[in-house]
Amino acid sequence: MASQEFPTSNRVAVNQPPPLVGHDVVSSDLALVDAVVRHASAETVEDLVELGREAGGAEAREHGMLANQQPPRLRAFDRYGNRVDEVDFHHSWHWLMTRAVGHGLQAAPWERSDEGDAHAHVRRAAGFLAWSQTEPGHGCPISMTYAAVPALRVDEAVAQQWVPSLASTVYDPGIRPVADKAGALAGMGMTEKQGGSDVRANLTEARPTGVDGEYTLHGHKWFTSAPMNDVFLVLAQADGGLTCFVVPRALPDGSRNPLDVVRLKDKLGNRSNASSEIELDGTLARRLGDEGRGVRTIIEMVAATRLDCVLGSASLMRHALAEASWHVAHRSAFGSRLSEKPLMQNVIADLAIESEAATALAIRLAAAVDHIDDPHEAALRRIALPLAKFWVCKRTPGFVAEALECLGGNGYVEESGLPLLYREAPLNSVWEGSGNVNALDVLRALRREPEVLAAWITEVGAARGADERLDRTVDQTLALLGDQGSHEAGARRLAGRMAACLQGALLVRHAPAEVADAFCASRLGSSYDGTYGALSTSGSELRTIVERTTPVV
Template sequence: MHWHTHTVFNQPTPLSNSNLFLSDCALRDAVGREGAEWDTDLLASIGQQLGTAESLELGRLANGNPPELLRYSVTGERLDDVRFHPAWHLLMQGLCANRVHNLAWEDHARKGAFVARAARFILHAQVEAGTLCPVTMTFAATPLLQQTLPKPFHEWLSPLLSDRYDPHFAPGGQKRGILIGMGMTEKQGGSDVLSNTTRAEKCNDGSYRLVGHKWFFSVPQSDAHLVLAQAKGGLSCFFVPRFLPDGQRNAVRLERLKEKLGNRSNASSEVEFLDASGWLLGEEGEGVRQILRMGGLTRFDCALGSHGLMRRALSVALYHAHQRQTFGKNLIDQPLMRDVLSRMALMLEGQTALLFRLARAWDRRDDVEEAALARLFTPAAKYSVCKAGIPFVAEAMEVLGGIGYCEESELPRLYREMPVNSIWEGSGNIMCLDVLRVLAKQPGILDLLTDDFAQVKGQDRHFDRSWRQLQQKLRKPQEAQGREITQQLFLLGTGGQMLRHASPPMAQAWCRMMLDTRGGSLMSEQLQHDVLLRATGRVG
């Protein structure tokens, strides 16, 4: 472009109109390896659609125009509704059409459906992350509701498993698709849900009356919420619909929407229950057990979501580095920048391998050993992947320089989005305590780890030394070591997958980078070339 004062040149164009699936060799390999090769054609189609400039613009619009709380109608009637920008609805329509909210729970779900769904989730995360919250809540709640949905709401099962997004303000049984939210935490407790004070009293018709509040009420526009409250038999889980079976509004009052650092497209609210009606799921006193069943699924999605955001940040940085000229070379060819980008790409190679091995474990959760692996590595992955996201996106910003810090770039939104997955569904310390709990109480878990890591023993000295160090710590684990143990466990799980499936040079480079605490190692030029090619969807 020519101005009166200067000519604009050497300014890379923003990344758009790329295929988010085909440009990611690590993702493509993992999908095929872990049992969802049957979905690759659809994933390529989804990746092409989501990578368009139009889809990326929807993500920008949804975050630039946050939801609004509508307490009352023009006639003064209580509404307790939320108004979203049209971009939000289009993004939600795509998520539901791609069955990211229920693919694994269909009556005839294919083997590997959990793996396919994880890939679809990561692709959508690269466009817009706020819309993943209602999808995650619904996905996690569905298997519980399939088993325990109260009789007055059995007609909801069909829209719960549909591929339709239906935002109409109507009872769930009248809709083509429904969403489920959750209300667990209160002002005084946060993650300590046993301190909840919301009360539930049983009525003659078998329903319960709830009185109390929730400090964080996810997806307030949902057709129903799963809510924790204190019943006579202890902390229990209740199904609290937006509309009652007779069509009347339930007495759930939206007090305000949270004004958050990021995740601004998504509505998070505070609510009060004024004799709201709820239906018990399971038995009284089973609330913690019920949320733990759902918590594994939501925590896995947190790790997937953070990984997707990291992948997008790397893609933006690589695209810029291939175009930008600095000191007579393309930025990608400057040795120090090439090393930085290669290390970022290699980190994501490992994350992808571990996350999709974990997706396979969830897919085969009826197997005792697979279920144990999922139970242990899900909180470890949430802790480690989500923690890594914030500095990772900051590094991508530095690749772009000043423009990466400006709102015209995607990266500020990605950066603001990053902390939420570390906090929601249990913050970092909660994840580490959960890992310690599994290591202490899960029968045979240490033997399972020993057998698993024995399969790659002797392939890399850094891996072998790190495993010996962790074994020493696990003899008498201290709570104060929780973060160190969790991180080391995650890295060993990831290293094991890299040693199994990556090329030997790449696997060994990953182990040196992530497990050799001395540092100082450099990647060979050939390995940098190979890693960066894979990060752009090409193979040398």
């Protein structure tokens, strides 16, 4: 019997965008390039080109999908009944981790900065923002390793033991003593069931062993991500109060430290990372800092993690925007390309200025880390980190939802990658202090550290006179500070206004005129309701913004 003939359209899809692969994630992101050149150099951008090309390649996209389709699995016991508490990851997870570590996105910037690299943290921040677009889950152990170093340096001996391995650009998985490894990763065990963000409510107990600085830990940790990492910073109650401890996964003699992985969390967001609950029962630990100074010991770790929350959210925004702008540039409907439709141009342009504002603020904060010995930079980081953590992370879920809608039904299908971004979008707003915690931290800083308000005023003041809408909003925000800034109920409103002013000042000073004008006209008006696609910008300016943000392959 003759084969049945099918119309070509049944075998070859028409009017479907090609996959967004084969582009340089760094160089095609003009907002990121401008920010890196501004705070570092053009040479720094060139250093990131290899990373950008790899991140935008088909292989990276495939590994990102597979790492989430094949989630980690817990093996509590081996075949003989021995307790091993190991988590098995898919090959794609290890592929992603090998490259993230190899590009120096973990703790490497701290040592590079010590060696005289003036832009180590900006380079790393831009790389983290770009590389996280391959897959967001594996950024967790990378981020925790980066954030652990400032805390470990509280104790010089502990730092000498761990930091060189954490800064190594060799990914060396497996539970072995740090002395036997070419590279190591760090994790954290802070929160407990009854406390969450209120770590002072922790019940895990630390008991001295009689050896100087050594304790055993006894208790439960509600969230400990990446339990296969080599060392963990853990908060526990010692005789002197809440204290920070260093907990190695393997002991120097090669034996395993008692650290029972109770279960892996069935969580919203990525599936690639292993978030776990753990039990500590006689787990050996070394005190880091003085007893009762646990929060003070980890404060720099909190700052570094919050920076990565901002970078991670900016990455999700940029990835979602790239997919949306690419789709509408290749999809036709109702007689023309979607990208030629005035209303779709408005939506993409509105998303673009949101993404550029997030990127500009995130890289500005990374630059403050590179210049942390400068009093202004230190004070600005203190106030701008919780501001950005609150505002950028809070804006991300709605942003990703709008970008997903640009793809229509295609965006609702897992193969597009947008559902993963949508599930992941709330994460950074929850982690390392929820929106309320960060808004209240802004109030705390303003009350206790007068230099932080001066730093904010100086930063936004650098754009004074360039845009009357920005000037007016800054004045209104200062009035808000005097009127209700000290009241808890108004903390979110205040934090949002202060963050938007910082973003507006950066864009007015450095972004293309059409981007800055669109941001100030929309975000700094009292009538702004957060709806995307309601810009009053002219058609030619909308097209310019859309062209600026669409990836080039």
